[in-house]
Amino acid sequence: MSLQDKLAAAFKGDSKNATVENYKKEAFEAFSQKGFPTTKDEEWKYTSLRSVLKNEYGIESAKATNITQDSITPFLVAGLDSYKLVFVDGVFQASLSDSIEEVSVKLLSEAIEDASYQEIFKNKYNTLAKGFTSLTDLNTAFTTEGVVIQVAKSKAVSKPIELIYLASGETSAMLLQPRNLITVGENAEVKFIERHQSVANVATFNNVVTEVFVAKNGIFDLYKIQNDKDDASLVDATFVAQERDTVASVYTFSFGGNITRNNLSFYQNGPGCDSILNGVTILEGSQLVDSHTLVAHKSPDCQSNETYKGVYGGKSTGVFNGKVIVDQAAQRINAYQQNDSVLISDDATINSKPQLEIFADDVKCSHGCTIGQLDKSALFYMQQRGIPAKEAEALLMFAFCSDAIKDVKIPALKIKINQMVADKLKVNIQFDEIAE
Amino acid sequence: MLKIENLHAKVEDNDILKGLNIEVKAGEVHAIMGPNGAGKSTLASVVAGNENYEVTEGTISLEGEDLEDLSPDERAHKGVFLSFQYPVEIPGVSVTNFIKTAINAKRKANGLQDMPAGEMLKMIREKSALLEIKKDFLSRSLNEGFSGGEKKRNEIFQMAMLEPKLAILDETDSGLDIDALRIVANGVNKLKSKDNAVIVITHYQRLLDYIVPDFVHVLADGKIIKSGGKELALELEEKGYDWLVK
Numbered sequence: 301m302s303l304q305d306k307l308a309a310a311f312k313g314d315s316k317n318a319t320v321e322n323y324k325k326e327a328f329e330a331f332s333q334k335g336f337p338t339t340k341d342e343e344w345k346y347t348s349l350r351s352v353l354k355n356e357y358g359i360e361s362a363k364a365t366n367i368t369q370d371s372i373t374p375f376l377v378a379g380l381d382s383y384k385l386v387f388v389d390g391v392f393q394a395s396l397s398d399s400i401e402e403v404s405v406k407l408l409s410e411a412i413e414d415a416s417y418q419e420i421f422k423n424k425y426n427t428l429a430k431g432f433t434s435l436t437d438l439n440t441a442f443t444t445e446g447v448v449i450q451v452a453k454s455k456a457v458s459k460p461i462e463l464i465y466l467a468s469g470e471t472s473a474m475l476l477q478p479r480n481l482i483t484v485g486e487n488a489e490v491k492f493i494e495r496h497q498s499v500a501n502v503a504t505f506n507n508v509v510t511e512v513f514v515a516k517n518g519i520f521d522l523y524k525i526q527n528d529k530d531d532a533s534l535v536d537a538t539f540v541a542q543e544r545d546t547v548a549s550v551y552t553f554s555f556g557g558n559i560t561r562n563n564l565s566f567y568q569n570g571p572g573c574d575s576i577l578n579g580v581t582i583l584e585g586s587q588l589v590d591s592h593t594l595v596a597h598k599s600p601d602c603q604s605n606e607t608y609k610g611v612y613g614g615k616s617t618g619v620f621n622g623k624v625i626v627d628q629a630a631q632r633i634n635a636y637q638q639n640d641s642v643l644i645s646d647d648a649t650i651n652s653k654p655q656l657e658i659f660a661d662d663v664k665c666s667h668g669c670t671i672g673q674l675d676k677s678a679l680f681y682m683q684q685r686g687i688p689a690k691e692a693e694a695l696l697m698f699a700f701c702s703d704a705i706k707d708v709k710i711p712a713l714k715i716k717i718n719q720m721v722a723d724k725l726k727v728n729i730q731f732d733e734i735a736e
Numbered sequence: 737m738l739k740i741e742n743l744h745a746k747v748e749d750n751d752i753l754k755g756l757n758i759e760v761k762a763g764e765v766h767a768i769m770g771p772n773g774a775g776k777s778t779l780a781s782v783v784a785g786n787e788n789y790e791v792t793e794g795t796i797s798l799e800g801e802d803l804e805d806l807s808p809d810e811r812a813h814k815g816v817f818l819s820f821q822y823p824v825e826i827p828g829v830s831v832t833n834f835i836k837t838a839i840n841a842k843r844k845a846n847g848l849q850d851m852p853a854g855e856m857l858k859m860i861r862e863k864s865a866l867l868e869i870k871k872d873f874l875s876r877s878l879n880e881g882f883s884g885g886e887k888k889r890n891e892i893f894q895m896a897m898l899e900p901k902l903a904i905l906d907e908t909d910s911g912l913d914i915d916a917l918r919i920v921a922n923g924v925n926k927l928k929s930k931d932n933a934v935i936v937i938t939h940y941q942r943l944l945d946y947i948v949p950d951f952v953h954v955l956a957d958g959k960i961i962k963s964g965g966k967e968l969a970l971e972l973e974e975k976g977y978d979w980l981v982k
Binding site for chain 2: 685696
């Protein structure tokens with residue numbers, strides 16, 4: 301039985317919320333028609349899900365978890381005072397999570413049944429994700445849990461919120477489909493760190509959807525840390541809708557996993573928006589990371605800044621597809637996009653594609669793409685000053701990536717990322733002391 | 737200190753050094769002059785261990801130890817320093833942090849702990865003052881957007897920090913105005929001692945007014961064709977190289 305057939309057999313589609321039930325049925329219909337994407341789809345040309353779909357996914361019922369605080373610690377940001385929300389195998393773990401008073405946090409499963417949430421489901425939920433890809437629809441049809449977080453007007457949340465989704469299955473491969481909805485109120489400010497991590501001894505497949513709405517003058521930051529096991533795959537779709545004068549940043553740090561597909565979409569719905577999309581990918585083995593980004597400039601006087609850096613070793617593959625659409629109304633916008641890759645092995649591959657569709661005439665759009673190897677003369681120069689070859693290489697790679705890391709606003713996270721980069725490059729260098 | 741015997745080296749298929757001999761003792765300053773394409777920069781690169789060059793014959797030894805099998809960083813740890821003719825830009829790494837990393841890599845190789853932060857800071861302050869380097873310069877990305885003079889000054893600053901036994905200055909004077917030249921030469925002179933040695937590679941006698949050599953060698957077609965005292969440099973300035981090369 302194929303995964304698609306298995307899903308069809310398991311589909312129920314009922315919900316205590318009429319809006320959600322409707323979405324589920326609609327999404328399941330759409331998914332049934334389109335099925336899983338294949339490399340024949342232009343948008344999935346370089347990313348085959350075959351290795352992910354061949355697993356026998358079991359439908360495990362929720363069980364008591366043996367995950368403890370200690371087993372989560374490695375996946376948290378050390379030394380960071382944060383609010384933690386922990387899910388294991390799709391089930392919220394209150395004992396491992398922090399209660400948050402300054403922000404409204406509700407589990408998706410509870411919000412669906414809560415009358416006071418009717419409006420947000422009608423006006424926000426699935427409005428960005430609907431029909432985006434068949435996998436997004438799959439999530440809509442099957443999701444059972446996630447968080448609905450609302451930051452009230454003018455609230456500057458005092459600590460970052462860490463969303464930790466663990467997979468701990470033991471018997472059969474796991475398909476997990478968390479769903480998040482975040483609203484940032486007018487003039488409010490909030491930072492998130494998101495991580496999907498397998499501690500399972502089976503293959504895992506996370507199909508995640510997050511919708512974010514940032515109201516007038518709001519500030520939103522999301523840092524995604526991806527360093528999963530080699531049998532863990534992730535397809536993520538994150539949507540950020542910005543009202544006027546908002547600043548939204550999403551950083552994606554991809555250091556591991558089997559297949560990782562990041563769909564990141566920004567919609568600038570009012571003037572004066574600023575969107576920041578930064579990514580650092582460092583891969584080895586046969587890992588694949590595919591970053592598909594979209595910035596939809598729909599309003600005048602906005603900016604977008606996109607910097608993606610990648611270092612590819614082994615037989616790894618990188619895909620970058622950066623789409624920028626500038627509507628006719630979006631005059632005087634400034635869109636910047638840069639994708640730089642270094643191939644450190646003969647067998648590594650990068651497919652990089654900027655995609656600009658510009659319908660306004662008074663705009664500044666720039667894009668650049670470089671693919672290269674480490675500069676030999678720079679390596680000799682550094683070695684001549686006594687820095688061993690391996691450290692010199694790592695230092696050059698780190699310096700190469702630093703443009704996409706330097707503006708991380710959480711100091712403890714910056715240290716963590718620097719450390720992860722050092723580990724990934726297998727050197728013992730305190731990059732945080734080296735980088736300015 | 738440095739002994740080079742019958743050195744032959746090539747890059748790709750071009751023979752550049754063709755049997756070069758030179759001996760530099762501790763406390764000495766040697767100048768190597770010669771026409772373009774004579775092999776001056778090749779000599780510097782080969783001594784520093786640049787793998788683009790292949791040594792086909794001959795030996796290079798530092799304090800009696802053969803350098804042949806040592807990588808560039810291992811040679812640096814033994815005390816070889818090369819001031820590059822064209823220093824490389826390294827965006828994302830500041831001058832200060834680069835030199836800290838270099839110093840601690842050398843200390844580690846020699847079995848020492850990292851230099852304490854306070855000591856490092858003091859040393860950076862002293863040595864940058866010696867080369868009239870401003871504080872904001874130290875936090876800029878290494879060589880990125882530096883003027884020619886700034887790059888060369890930064891090279892000598894690194895030399896001052898690393899305190900090498902053998903310093904090779906490869907056309908450190910090119911692109912320097914007279915004030916910068918004076919500062920750089922003054923820096924080199926302050927670092928000179930009876931325990932270290934300096935090789936100055938240059939086209940022009942001008943630098944040698946400031947860094948006075950004990951010996952001057954003429955390198956042409958991959959060999960030293962004439963050696964003499966500092967007066968040879970003046971003679972070369974006046975007459976050029978043609979009378980020697982013919």
